[in-house]
Amino acid sequence: MRLRVARHTSDLERISSFYQEALGLEVLGSFENHQEYDGIFLGIPGENWHLEFTVSPEAPDHHPDEDDLLVFYVPADQYPAFTEKVRRTGAPELPAKNPYWNNNGTTFADPDGFRFVISKMQ
Incomplete structure (x- = not known):
């Protein structure tokens, strides 16, 4: 089994740089203009999980909760x-x-x- 945690963001460069700097995650892949979405995969090479962050013309509608x-x-x-x-x-x-x-x-x-x-x- 593999795990991907995906989340939309308003600033792909900022969130990508943050997780690389803060946790040492590496860029595992990326994509551009996939049905109006750009994205990046961050994680640790060889692990069975990664984070995906995407941007699109539609702004995220986030409601983070303290327990998330x-x-x-x-x-x-x-x-x-x-x-x-x-x-x-x-x-x-x-x-x-x-x-x-x-x-x-x-x-x-x-x-x-x-x-x-x-x-x-x-």
């Missing part, structure tokens, strides 16, 4: 470096609505206002 989270698990010894790397991007660090994530990770918001958590692998 992408959770990235990192090895415990890499956790401090990962969270510091995200902080350097200027991404807002937010308290999680679910207290579990306040005790087991750090929650940030991406440029579109969607939250993601950096958590230690158990």
Whole structure:
């Protein structure tokens, strides 16, 4: 099984640059003018998941909720470096609505206002 998490954005370059800088994700592929959509795939080569971001003439109609989270698990010894790397991007660090994530990770918001958590692998 493979997983793709796809989301529409208003600024493809900004969101792509953010996830590359903040999490070290790589561009795995992209497309232009596919039925008026441009897009990019970001992830880690060889993994069975990636993020897809698209833009089109139609603006996104997002309603991010505090409980809508992408959770990235990192090895415990890499956790401090990962969270510091995200902080350097200027991404807002937010308290999680679910207290579990306040005790087991750090929650940030991406440029579109969607939250993601950096958590230690158990």
